[in-house]
Amino acid sequence: MKVKTYLPKVIHISGDKPDEYLCGIKKDGSSWHNRCLTDKFAKTLPLCERCSELTDLVYKAAIKE
Ligand SMILES: [Zn+2]
Secondary structure (H helix, E strand, O other), X not given: OOOOOOOOOOEOOEOOOOOEXXXXXXXXXXXXXXXXXXXXXXXXXXXXXXXXXXXXXHHHHHHHO
């Protein structure tokens, strides 16, 4: 019998809010199985486009100062 676990399709980046990702999507801790959070697994997934964009903006703003 297979155990159904939700596998994320993209990696989101955590933002300032504890319950939301940078792109505004609500975090759902229960949907991420612990073993999916390992770097090895995460590296196989693409970064969320919106999160990536926003990180880029934050980074560019930060290095200007
Ligand atoms: Zn995202």
